[in-house]
Amino acid sequence: MESLEQKISAAVTEAMPLAKSVFETLARDTADPAGGVTRASYGEGEQYAHGLLARTARELDLEVSADPGGNLYMTLPGRDRTAPAWFVGSHLDSVPKGGNFDGAAGVIAGVTALRAIQHAQITPARDITVMGVRAEETGSWFSGSHGGHLGSRMALGLIRPEEFEQAIRVDSGRPLGEHMRECGFDPEAVRGKPPHIDPRRVKGYLELHIEQGPVLERRGIPIGVVTSIRGSSRLPDARCLGAYNHSGGTPQELRQDAVVATAELIQAVDGKWQEVNAAGKDLVFNFGRIYTDAKIHSLAKVPGEVSFSVDIRSGEPDVVAMMREFVLRKADEIAARRNVRFELGRFGVSDPAVLDAGLRRDLHAGCHALGISTLDIASGGGHDAQEFVKAGIPAAMIFVSNDHGSHVAEEAMRLDDFELGTRLLAWRLARED
Amino acid sequence: MESLEQKISAAVTEAMPLAKSVFETLARDTADPAGGVTRASYGEGEQYAHGLLARTARELDLEVSADPGGNLYMTLPGRDRTAPAWFVGSHLDSVPKGGNFDGAAGVIAGVTALRAIQHAQITPARDITVMGVRAEETGSWFSGSHGGHLGSRMALGLIRPEEFEQAIRVDSGRPLGEHMRECGFDPEAVRGKPPHIDPRRVKGYLELHIEQGPVLERRGIPIGVVTSIRGSSRLPDARCLGAYNHSGGTPQELRQDAVVATAELIQAVDGKWQEVNAAGKDLVFNFGRIYTDAKIHSLAKVPGEVSFSVDIRSGEPDVVAMMREFVLRKADEIAARRNVRFELGRFGVSDPAVLDAGLRRDLHAGCHALGISTLDIASGGGHDAQEFVKAGIPAAMIFVSNDHGSHVAEEAMRLDDFELGTRLLAWRLARED
Numbered sequence: 001m002e003s004l005e006q007k008i009s010a011a012v013t014e015a016m017p018l019a020k021s022v023f024e025t026l027a028r029d030t031a032d033p034a035g036g037v038t039r040a041s042y043g044e045g046e047q048y049a050h051g052l053l054a055r056t057a058r059e060l061d062l063e064v065s066a067d068p069g070g071n072l073y074m075t076l077p078g079r080d081r082t083a084p085a086w087f088v089g090s091h092l093d094s095v096p097k098g099g100n101f102d103g104a105a106g107v108i109a110g111v112t113a114l115r116a117i118q119h120a121q122i123t124p125a126r127d128i129t130v131m132g133v134r135a136e137e138t139g140s141w142f143s144g145s146h147g148g149h150l151g152s153r154m155a156l157g158l159i160r161p162e163e164f165e166q167a168i169r170v171d172s173g174r175p176l177g178e179h180m181r182e183c184g185f186d187p188e189a190v191r192g193k194p195p196h197i198d199p200r201r202v203k204g205y206l207e208l209h210i211e212q213g214p215v216l217e218r219r220g221i222p223i224g225v226v227t228s229i230r231g232s233s234r235l236p237d238a239r240c241l242g243a244y245n246h247s248g249g250t251p252q253e254l255r256q257d258a259v260v261a262t263a264e265l266i267q268a269v270d271g272k273w274q275e276v277n278a279a280g281k282d283l284v285f286n287f288g289r290i291y292t293d294a295k296i297h298s299l300a301k302v303p304g305e306v307s308f309s310v311d312i313r314s315g316e317p318d319v320v321a322m323m324r325e326f327v328l329r330k331a332d333e334i335a336a337r338r339n340v341r342f343e344l345g346r347f348g349v350s351d352p353a354v355l356d357a358g359l360r361r362d363l364h365a366g367c368h369a370l371g372i373s374t375l376d377i378a379s380g381g382g383h384d385a386q387e388f389v390k391a392g393i394p395a396a397m398i399f400v401s402n403d404h405g406s407h408v409a410e411e412a413m414r415l416d417d418f419e420l421g422t423r424l425l426a427w428r429l430a431r432e433d
Numbered sequence: 434m435e436s437l438e439q440k441i442s443a444a445v446t447e448a449m450p451l452a453k454s455v456f457e458t459l460a461r462d463t464a465d466p467a468g469g470v471t472r473a474s475y476g477e478g479e480q481y482a483h484g485l486l487a488r489t490a491r492e493l494d495l496e497v498s499a500d501p502g503g504n505l506y507m508t509l510p511g512r513d514r515t516a517p518a519w520f521v522g523s524h525l526d527s528v529p530k531g532g533n534f535d536g537a538a539g540v541i542a543g544v545t546a547l548r549a550i551q552h553a554q555i556t557p558a559r560d561i562t563v564m565g566v567r568a569e570e571t572g573s574w575f576s577g578s579h580g581g582h583l584g585s586r587m588a589l590g591l592i593r594p595e596e597f598e599q600a601i602r603v604d605s606g607r608p609l610g611e612h613m614r615e616c617g618f619d620p621e622a623v624r625g626k627p628p629h630i631d632p633r634r635v636k637g638y639l640e641l642h643i644e645q646g647p648v649l650e651r652r653g654i655p656i657g658v659v660t661s662i663r664g665s666s667r668l669p670d671a672r673c674l675g676a677y678n679h680s681g682g683t684p685q686e687l688r689q690d691a692v693v694a695t696a697e698l699i700q701a702v703d704g705k706w707q708e709v710n711a712a713g714k715d716l717v718f719n720f721g722r723i724y725t726d727a728k729i730h731s732l733a734k735v736p737g738e739v740s741f742s743v744d745i746r747s748g749e750p751d752v753v754a755m756m757r758e759f760v761l762r763k764a765d766e767i768a769a770r771r772n773v774r775f776e777l778g779r780f781g782v783s784d785p786a787v788l789d790a791g792l793r794r795d796l797h798a799g800c801h802a803l804g805i806s807t808l809d810i811a812s813g814g815g816h817d818a819q820e821f822v823k824a825g826i827p828a829a830m831i832f833v834s835n836d837h838g839s840h841v842a843e844e845a846m847r848l849d850d851f852e853l854g855t856r857l858l859a860w861r862l863a864r865e866d
Contacts, residue, residue: 139733213682230681236732246838247719248663248746248813249646252706259720263699270693273685286680287692288732290739291724299669299721299742306723309732313681380681405679 005369008430011116012423019112019422020415022056027100036097036409040171041135041142041150042070042179049092053107053132060115062130067196068189069154070180072132076114078124084203086124086429087393088113089131091151091384095140099411101210105400105418107132109208113426122430126203131155133384135176140407142176144168150176152384156391157195164191197391204359205388205395206428208421210413212381216401222417223424224377224399225363228315229386230282231352233324235310235344240265242340244296244304258306259292261338268330269310272323281319282378286311310344315352315378324349353386359396359428366427372420381406398424438802441863444549445856452545452855453848455489460533469530469842473604474568474575474583475503475612482525486540486565493548495563500629501622502587503613505565509547511557517636519557519862520826521546522564524584524817528573532844534643538833538851540565542641546859555863559636564588566817568609573840575609577601583609585817589824590628597624630824637792638821638828639861641854643846645814649834655850656857657810657832658796661748662819663715664785666757668743668777673698675773677729677737691739692725694773701763702743705756714752715811719744743777748785748811757782786819792829792861799860805853814839831857 029052030045032038039045050072057064057074065073072092078085090106110130117124134151135141142150146167153159164177164187172179177187211217216224242256266287276283290308297303310327314320324347331342360376367374377399388395400421404410462485463478465471472478483505490497490507498506505525511518523539543563550557567584568574575583579600586592597610597620605612610620644650649657675689699720709716723741730736745756757780764775793809800807810832821828833854837843 211682212679213684214678214687215684218687232681234732245647246645246813246840247717247721247744248665248815249644249838250717250813251646251648252710252717254647254651257719259723260699260703263696263720264703266693266696267700270697277685284680284683284685286690286733286735287696288680288734288736289725289730290692290736291727292722294724297722299667299744300719301721302719303721303723311680311732380679380683382681405682407679 004430005427007120008116008427009370009423011119012112012419012426014119015112015115016415016419018115019108019418022052022108023100023104026052026104032097034097037094037100038096038098039092039094041093041137042176042183046093046134047183049104050132053092053111056111060111060118062114067155068186068193069151070134070183070185071151071155071196073129074111075127075129076117076124078126078128080126083126084201085127085129086203087129087131087197087205088207088425088429089133089205089384090207090209091133091136093135093137093141095137095407097409098407099409101402101411101413102406103136105210105413106208109418109422109425112422113429116422116426117430120430124430125432128429136384138167141169142167143170148382149384149387152387154190155195155197156387158387158390159190161191199392202393204356205385205393206359206398206425207383207385207395208398208400208425209383210402210406210411211377211399212406214405215377216375216399217403219375221373221375222401222420223367223372223374225360225367225374226355226379226397226399227360227376228282228355229353229379229383230313230315231317231320231350232311232313233320234348236348237345238308238310239343240306240340241343242304243302245302247300247302250302255302256304256339257302258340259303261334261340262290262306262308264334265331269327272326276319282315283319283323284313284380285323313380315354317352320352353389355385355389355396356394359394362428363396363398363424366424370423370427372424437863438860440553441549441860442803442856444552445545445852445859447552448545448548449848449852451548452541452851455485455541456533456537459485459537465530467530470527470533471529471531472525472527474526474570475609475616479526479567480616482537483565486525486544489544493544493551495547500588501619501626502584503567503616503618504584504588504629506562507544508560508562509550509557511559511561513559516559517634518560518562519636520562520564520630520638521640521858521862522566522638522817523640523642524566524569526568526570526574528570528840530842531840532842534835534844534846535839536569538643538846539641542851542855542858545855546862549859550863553863557862558865561862569817571600574602575600576603581815582817582820585820587623588628588630589820591820591823592623594624632825635826637789638818638826639792639831639858640816640818640828641831641833641858642816643835643839643844644810644832645839647838648810649808649832650836652808654806654808655834655853656800656805656807658793658800658807659788659812659830659832660793660809661715661788662786662812662816663746663748664750664753664783665744665746666753667781669781670778671741671743672776673739673773674776675737676735678735680733680735683735688735689737689772690735691773692736694767694771695723695739695741697767698764702760705759709752715748716752716756717746717813718756746813748787750785753785786822788818788822788829789827792827795861796829796831796857799857803856803860805857
């Protein structure tokens with residue numbers, strides 16, 4: 001008798017022309033004249049993508065609906081329609097001039113998996129709903145005071161009422177609520193009604209996404225099982241203040257040199273990273289911006305001020321907390337020794353989301369059964385999955401190898417790797433448990 | 434019998450009202466409405482200062498003349514008028530909105546010393562010429578291709594003919610030669626004639642100047658004997674090039690982080706400085722400018738590029754050469770390890786000027802005899818004295834303690850300290866040898 005693995009692998013291969021066709025149509029019809037694709041959150045490209053996926057789902061005889069926030073749901077009914085359902089999803093918006101795969105790959109993988117389950121003539125034990133999430137790329141599209149991941153947070157009841165007015169689309173200058181209404185959705189209903197997704201009615205959430213970093217690509221491994229979505233602690237506007245002085249005439253030991261002090265802080269964090277990394281813990285850090293004052297600085301002047309940013313991320317909450325402590329303590333120590341002052345500001349903190357251990361074990365078992373080589377990997381970027389974690393829903397993520405990073409037109413996922421990820425997804429969904 | 438020290442000390446004290454009056458007149462008549470004083474090189478304030486000093490010298494019956502470049506000479510005749518003469522000088526220009534003492538103190542000290550020698554009824558063995566030098570603050574007043582210290586270099590025959598056209602006054606946009614002619618001087622004569630000062634006719638050059646750094650002030654010592662004028666090696670436009678990447682998704686070890694690499698270079702230079710300093714050698718370094726690209730950098734992006742400047746100074750030629758080597762070698766090592774590239778450019782090198790050992794011994798002996806506490810000190814900034822060294826003339830410098838640095842309206846030299854420096858100067862000039 002044919003094994004589940006054999007059936008699913010064959011069925012996904014059979015469904016791949018569908019995936020390929022949707023990817024191509026989406027790329028063509030949301031192409032940006034300046035390169036890449038542009039699918040604005042609650043804008044033209046995202047609307048088109050939702051329409052395309054809904055049409056595709058209807059052609060597959062899936063049940064299609066949307067919530068008041070505009071999130072799309074495409075459901076393959078299971079045998080027990082009252083049992084908590086699987087949710088599979090990702091977002092359909094993109095950054096401006098972005099790549100075709102970031103987000104869309106997860107929705108297309110979901111629909112392809114459902115098609116494969118149909119091909120394999122399997123009726124799943126419970127409903128499987130593929131979700132096309134709205135407005136995930138909020139870092140690119142919305143300024144103002146909002147909590148990001150607007151679409152999934154609306155579906156899960158995590159959005160604050162004021163965000164509909166306070167999130168401002170950067171291209172139009174108008175609030176989220178207006179853009180939602182223009183697309184035919186209803187911010188009042190989102191605010192007024194219970195959340196569309198009731199966590200008690202969800203078995204689990206699975207999201208396939210391209211890896212945004214280079215780890216899988218460099219190691220030649222097609223699929224990653226995500227351990228956690230890194231939390232961050234950020235100092236967007238840190239400064240070091242010393243004193244400007246003649247650089248030739250001021251002895252080194254009498255200087256209050258903001259650049260040397262800040263360089264020491266950066267080096268100290270790098271040294272700490274080496275220690276944490278060697279201990280097998282997850283950590284990245286970034287001093288993405290650093291600048292002396294262009295109106296005052298000069299070659300021959302001791303730098304009296306430097307501005308910089310700090311971004312510390314880890315999948316492990318205790319590691320981020322420890323690093324915050326480290327930065328504060330080290331800055332104090334350097335300031336005292338070098339006679340400067342650090343004005344770091346307050347850390348902006350977002351907590352890491354640890355993905356469900358049981359689902360991660362399932363995905364590893366699936367990779368083993370399907371002969372897919374895989375790797376545990378932390379996600380550096382944020383994803384809708386972390387909102388499901390916050391809502392108390394077991395969630396897991398499958399990363400697909402991708403070259404050139406994400407948020408760029410050049411992102412490059414191979415369909416062969418996507419196929420392996422979709423097999424893994426379909427395999428888990430088709431299982432009886 | 435009264436000792437030379439007693440005679441000179443009393444005579445300088447007697448001459449101090451003259452010094453005070455010239456300082457006050459100069460401050461009043463060259464005051465800048467925006468604060469401090471402004472005495473533009475070959476401009477209004479400098480012209481006024483030269484006129485004031487020439488009038489003062491004539492009232493003292495000194496011989497007064499000028500060279501074709503406009504440098505002022507005020508001579509007290511000696512017994513042997515054919516013997517190589519002492520030259521005592523400094524400059525009379527200032528930076529815009531600068532302090533009253535930087536430069537002028539040296540010329541006023543010279544005139545005050547001559548007045549004291551007259552009071553003491555001493556006829557010196559040889560002529561003593563106090564020189565009011567033109568155009569020393571060229572870093573503030575002239576852009577374009579020139580070698581700085583224009584006045585003293587004209588007097589010593591060190592200026593290149595093309596500098597009269599290539600040095601451009603920053604406020605007018607017009608060349609040095611035009612400004613000289615407007616002040617009544619003759620660039621053609623400077624170009625065409627032998628230099629006004631023949632090194633063989635000079636016994637030595639002495640320059641009193643305020644300290645531009647805080648060393649004497651912090652240590653409560655009124656007078657410094659300058660050991661050398663630091664040379665510099667400069668990288669005005671260095672860059673480190675890495676690769677921009679998503680900061681959350683790119684593991685630390687796969688990054689090409691230009692900021693972390695540059696911070697390591699700065700730290701390495703700081704470490705090397707500690708070593709050199711502990712060995713008792715003279716060194717300062719400065720990374721005065723550092724900046725990531727404001728059009729590209731962000732909190733969440735690995736910094737792919739950083740621009741910075743390096744300024745290394747020492748009074749010891751071998752130290753500067755060693756540090757150049759160190760920076761190049763360290764940058765290579767860091768670049769290889771961190772997968773970045775340093776584009777440092779070529780070092781702009783100016784050699785240190787070591788001041789005359791015999792004259793320095795004389796000044797120390799003078800301090801001892803006069804009961805003045807003193808300190809050996811390197812000069813970080815450039816001075817006309819270094820041009821005399823280049824011309825082969827034994828030269829020495831006396832620093833006077835000064836608060837708040839120089840090139841600022843707030844520079845603060847006490848007249849008590851100035852009086853001690855002037856005693857030391859007059860003591861050396863009044864000696865028979």
